[in-house]
Amino acid sequence: AQTVTQSQPEMSVQEAETVTLSCTYDTSESDYYLFWYKQPPSRQMILVIRQEAYKQQNATENRFSVNFQKAAKSFSLKISDSQLGDAAMYFCAYLVTGANSKLTFGKGITLSVRP
Amino acid sequence: DTAVSQTPKYLVTQMGNDKSIKCEQNLGHDTMYWYKQDSKKFLKIMFSYNNKELIINETVPNRFSPKSPDKAHLNLHINSLELGDSAVYFCASSQRLAANEQFFGPGTRLTVL
Numbered sequence: 001a002q003t004v005t006q007s008q009p010e011m012s013v014q015e016a017e018t019v020t021l022s023c024t025y026d027t028s029e030s031d032y033y034l035f036w037y038k039q040p041p042s043r044q045m046i047l048v049i050r051q052e053a054y055k056q057q058n059a060t061e062n063r064f065s066v067n068f069q070k071a072a073k074s075f076s077l078k079i080s081d082s083q084l085g086d087a088a089m090y091f092c093a094y095l096v097t098g099a100n101s102k103l104t105f106g107k108g109i110t111l112s113v114r115p
Numbered sequence: 116d117t118a119v120s121q122t123p124k125y126l127v128t129q130m131g132n133d134k135s136i137k138c139e140q141n142l143g144h145d146t147m148y149w150y151k152q153d154s155k156k157f158l159k160i161m162f163s164y165n166n167k168e169l170i171i172n173e174t175v176p177n178r179f180s181p182k183s184p185d186k187a188h189l190n191l192h193i194n195s196l197e198l199g200d201s202a203v204y205f206c207a208s209s210q211r212l213a214a215n216e217q218f219f220g221p222g223t224r225l226t227v228l
Contacts, residue, residue, distance in 0.1 A: 033215045039156075042221075043203060043222045043224075044219070044221055044222070045205060045207075045219035045222075047216065050216065052215070089156060091158065095215060095217075097212075097213035097214070098212075098213055099170065099212060099213075100170065100171055101146075101163070101209075101214070102148070102160040102163060102171055102173075103148075103150075103158075103160065103207075104160075105157070105158040105159070107157055108156050108157070108158075
């Protein structure tokens with residue numbers, strides 16, 4: 001079974017600084033996708049960034065980038081120039097496509113941003 | 116236009132009651148899902164449907180019965196509600212079964228008293 005581990009329950013960052021959120025996963029599949037979702041207090045699930053496992057290049061979306069280490073099964077999220085609006089819960093998630101396609105989530109991390 | 120909508124957004128009810136949560140997507144997607152987020156914020160798949168056909172039933176109690184009248188709708192009916200059913204329920208959809216992106220609804224917060 002696939003598992004996703006986010007070992008840090010909480011992190012804090014100063015506004016305008018950089019923060020890295022950690023995620024590891026376990027799978028025997030070779031083709032899969034990894035995601036970071038943001039859940040603000042409004043509880044809406046917002047897709048932050050997606051990484052295809054077959055791509056070696058790390059995904060980036062503006063201030064958000066990932067460090068994808070396939071051999072180590074590690075998928076961390078870096079947020080640069082942190083903003084107050086980045087404060088939220090962040091979930092790492094794994095998806096293997098196919099007949100039983102489903103998202104498997106980590107437990108999430110609460111990120112606070114200090115002004 | 117809301118891509119994936121859920122009604123109601125909040126639901127407060129007594130133990131033992133039966134309730135339904137509705138989900139609709141206007142994206143033309145084939146596949147829809149129900150996820151449960153518990154009090155510790157842990158998100159877990161409950162069901163998935165593809166073209167109205169049940170694909171995943173993740174060991175959910177029989178009191179939970181999803182129904183897909185057409186591929187744009189996936190409703191969740193819960194019988195004999197228990198305190199432990201209190202959670203946020205998210206509906207999601209994807210273009211097809213093997214798609215690599217799922218679009219989430221706003222969630223329904225269910226509180227069982």
